[in-house]
């Protein structure tokens with residue numbers, strides 16, 4: 001008998017995308033989300049290949065374009081607030097949306113195909129050769145054919161089935177924080193403005209008229225760090241921005257004023273195996289890659305690959321999960337290998353490295369502009 005009932009934990013990006021594709025292939029997915037409703041926090045994310053093709057095949061690319069953020073360009077500023085370059089960021093095969101909008105569009109696509117349960121989570125998972133028994137915090141226990149943990153970087157499924165988070169987490173020594181701003185805080189509704197000072201990057205994103213401030217900064221892990229300690233997060237953001245000019249004081253004030261701004265240490269999740277028996281991990285739970293800005297694209301692509309692998313191997317979940325992992329690792333592994341370089345370029349540690357990066361960025365930009373506007377040999381003038 002092919003495996004048919006699938007519990008998916010987490011209704012972020014990977015969860016609803018997987019539910020949609022599994023239902024299309026004749027499975028009965030149930031998505032359980034611990035939040036009371038779809039979570040709304042977070043900044044803009046870019047849906048790009050291979051996720052654009054997945055969105056196209058789901059028939060949601062048009063909807064995503066309708067809710068696209070207005071940011072068509074990036075203005076990069078040096079530590080003193082002077083513009084280093086201003087480049088277009090849009091392309092035909094990518095669309096930037098807020099994370100909340102992407103989650104809502106994916107949920108809408110899957111809502112009629114799958115059972116969605118909010119305000120609950122798993123407390124115990126036991127599997128045997130024929131199925132997985134799951135105990136929930138609120139609802140009665142149930143048995144499923146498969147369980148997929150799409151419950152993000154702090155995955156409970158990973159902890160219960162694979163082991164404690166520390167075993168799989170690579171700390172990047174950086175933090176990310178975001179807070180909504182008043183619409184009046186926006187200078188340019190079409191540009192994302194990014195200032196880099198040594199060890200810190202402050203971004204103002206227009207986000208379709210609901211601007212956001214983003215703080216990305218280097219910092220040692222605080223002993224006994226508590227990810228629910230909002231006062232600590234506020235203190236860390238304030239300290240990280242000390243000495244930064246430009247609009248730092250105003251952005252930090254907005255962070256201080258918000259009751260529950262977003263804050264998370266930036267870390268990568270690296271695992272040797274993404275499945276154990278009838279339980280598998282997907283999206284950030286399996287392979288979070290910070291700083292590339294395409295965790296959502298990876299989650300959508302992984303969901304599609306997993307559903308396809310299961311559909312192509314009916315009755316053989318073990319083989320299907322191997323195929324999913326082998327295929328999707330080709331997307332994820334190169335990103336894991338490059339994360340150190342991306343961190344060094346995005347948030348350089350020292351004034352010297354930052355100056356060199358800005359000089360190179362300026363030079364590359366000028367060469368590309370000259371290249372784009374130069375008459376080609378043989379071209380008619």
Ligand SMILES: Cc1cc2nc3c(=O)[nH]c(=O)nc-3n(C[C@H](O)[C@H](O)[C@H](O)COP(=O)(O)OP(=O)(O)OC[C@H]3O[C@@H](n4cnc5c(N)ncnc54)[C@H](O)[C@@H]3O)c2cc1C
Pocket residue numbers: 009010011012013014015032033034035039040041042043044045099120121122150151152153154155156157178262282283284285293294295296299
């Ligand atoms: C609130 C929020 C804000 C974010 N902001 C950004 C951002 O600004 N920029 C960026 O690049 N990435 C951001 N991310 C991460 C980004 O969404 C992921 O990299 C990417 O979408 C991968 O998707 P995912 O579905 O694997 O994980 P996520 O999008 O993190 O979704 C995981 C879901 O699982 C739910 N969940 C967690 N634990 C449990 C549990 N025990 N039981 C049931 N449900 C559970 C969570 O509430 C969440 O809805 C954010 C994530 C969240 C949750």
